[in-house]
Amino acid sequence: MRKFFPFLFLPLLICGCVTAIIQQDTLVPSLETWQVQALERNLAGETAAALSQLARQSTRSSRREELPDLARFVRENPPEQGTILSRKMLWECMELCNAQFSPAPEKMIREFREGELRCRTALLIAEKQFLDQVIWKTPKQQQRSSEVDSELSQLCGNMPFSELSAIKLVMPQETADFTANAAIPVSQDPAEALQIAGVICLLPVEIRRQMLADPEFSPEGILKEVQFLASSYALLLDLKYLNAALAAYKKEPSAENLWLFRKWYYRAQLDNSRRPAERGTAKDRQFINSMLLLQESF
DSSP, rough: GGGGHHHHHHHHHEEEEEEEEHHHHHHHHHHHHHHHHHHOOOOOOOOHHHHHHHHOOOOOIIIHHHHHHHHHHHHOHHHHHHHHHHHHHHHHHHHHHTTTTOHHHHHHHHHHHHHHHHHHHHHHHHHHHHHHSSSSOOOHHHHHHHHHHHHHHHHOSSOOOGEEEESSOOOOOOOOOOOGGGGGOOOOTTTTTHHHHHHHHHHHHHHHHHHHOOOOOOOHHHHHHHHHHHHHHHHHHHHHHHHHHHHHHHHHHOHHHHHHHHHHHHHHHHHHHTSSSOOHHHHHHHHHHHHHHHHHOO
């Protein structure tokens, strides 16, 4: 009978190991857990702050007047800096325009802040996973590592930092194809997205003029087209760097290249999620196209 004990014990040992692994995976907070914590701590406050800022701003006098100087900055500085700035301005101008005519601006702004918080959480965790793997950090990396820890603490509170390395993040093999959603013609001007932002800033005046001329005029479809336009151009900006990061990772699957891939993947995921479920009519698109043709370059 004794000679059978090892054979009886082996399945139990295997089952025990599997159970322990499953329990360990279950105990490690997921990315979603961190994102939910960030939302609970910050969503209400950031939504209120964004609404207050929108109420104080004028699309014509504030944002649009900044765009020519920003366009020069984009054309004269490293491309990635310009891309991040252009993407940011696209969404700010879109919010400034649509919030003025949306029947529920609070809902729109809340949804946008929720997406940003989820994206910011994923980006910080991805960056921390990369920096924690760098044994000999440069002074710049050391400073950034401290900043990431501080930002995560402010964002998510007292979450278990020791388990961050075990959180599963997107891998290059899981890449979603966003390309079809960004199939719009573009020029070689690195500041083109800011030109689009400038058109969006001009739209509220024209929409109000149309509403005064025709009480039946509805801006609903135009607002959908504005959001579609912003999303399309923002996604194009993301894809340029996402595709480059993916190619670099395939050539050299290093921790740094994985971080670069994740950085642009989560941004592309956010911008893709902001595409409106429905677009406007052909007439609404013509309205936008007319404004694009009338836009003066800067």
